[in-house]
Amino acid sequence: MTIKAFEFDRIVRKLEMSTRKGADRHAWLEYEGRIIIRTRRSEKKGDLPFSHKIRQQLRLNEEQFGRLIGCSLDRDGYLAILQEKGLL
Amino acid sequence: MELPIARGNPYLRGGRIEPSSEQTDTIISESFSPVSKSSIAERHKTEGWLSATPSTLLLGMLPHPQLRLRVPLELEVERADDTITVWNEKLQELGYGTYLTAAVEDFQQAVTELYLTLSSEQDRLGPAMAELWQQLQDYIEYRQ
Numbered sequence: 001m002t003i004k005a006f007e008f009d010r011i012v013r014k015l016e017m018s019t020r021k022g023a024d025r026h027a028w029l030e031y032e033g034r035i036i037i038r039t040r041r042s043e044k045k046g047d048l049p050f051s052h053k054i055r056q057q058l059r060l061n062e063e064q065f066g067r068l069i070g071c072s073l074d075r076d077g078y079l080a081i082l083q084e085k086g087l088l
Numbered sequence: 089m090e091l092p093i094a095r096g097n098p099y100l101r102g103g104r105i106e107p108s109s110e111q112t113d114t115i116i117s118e119s120f121s122p123v124s125k126s127s128i129a130e131r132h133k134t135e136g137w138l139s140a141t142p143s144t145l146l147l148g149m150l151p152h153p154q155l156r157l158r159v160p161l162e163l164e165v166e167r168a169d170d171t172i173t174v175w176n177e178k179l180q181e182l183g184y185g186t187y188l189t190a191a192v193e194d195f196q197q198a199v200t201e202l203y204l205t206l207s208s209e210q211d212r213l214g215p216a217m218a219e220l221w222q223q224l225q226d227y228i229e230y231r232q
Binding site for chain 1 (some may be wrong): 158168173198202206213214
């Protein structure tokens with residue numbers, strides 16, 4: 001599954017992740033004051049290579065990652081997945 | 089003095105092998121026909137071409153004056169179109185670049201930033217980040 005740069009940015013906004021813009025874009029998910037998950041992407045536009053690595057960093061399976069890109073998985077749903085995995 | 093080997097052989101003139109006109113046409117068409125990167129990648133797979141890009145490599149240092157690696161980090165190398173990615177499974181971190189050195193440098197910067205960030209935020213790490221911080225400390229330490 002390939003993800004485009006604008007889709008990555010949409011995920012970051014949807015999950016309300018903190019970002020730092022440098023040579024690359026780092027994104028951190030915080031929940032109740034704690035850092036839960038981090039990911040990053042290159043500044044490259046268009047298709048992001050190796051999207052499965054981003055998926056691994058977000059601790060999602062392919063079906064969940066597809067729903068996250070496709071907008072049917074929101075922040076609450078994502079937090080519920082992380083809760084199930086004992087990551088909150 | 090004329091070299092004996094060149095005498096009487098149409099392909100040997102002045103001691104050098106020269107191709108026939110048909111061979112020349114073939115060489116030119118093969119040399120200048122457009123070859124896409126994807127077709128090269130395909131021929132690497134199907135025809136067993138050797139690649140100059142290694143599948144793994146060991147990273148031995150970080151470009152930070154205060155940090156050192158305790159043990160080398162194994163990086164998996166992948167190529168897709170015009171991008172090379174290096175990835176460390178344990179740290180779940182990656183680096184991108186248009187060539188291998190750039191990808192490794194990107195990885196080094198990413199890991200350095202990750203280490204410094206988690207180091208400064210140790211008191212507020214979730215389970216996954218706390219585990220990652222432990223992993224990072226297995227590989228990286230501050231210089232004495």
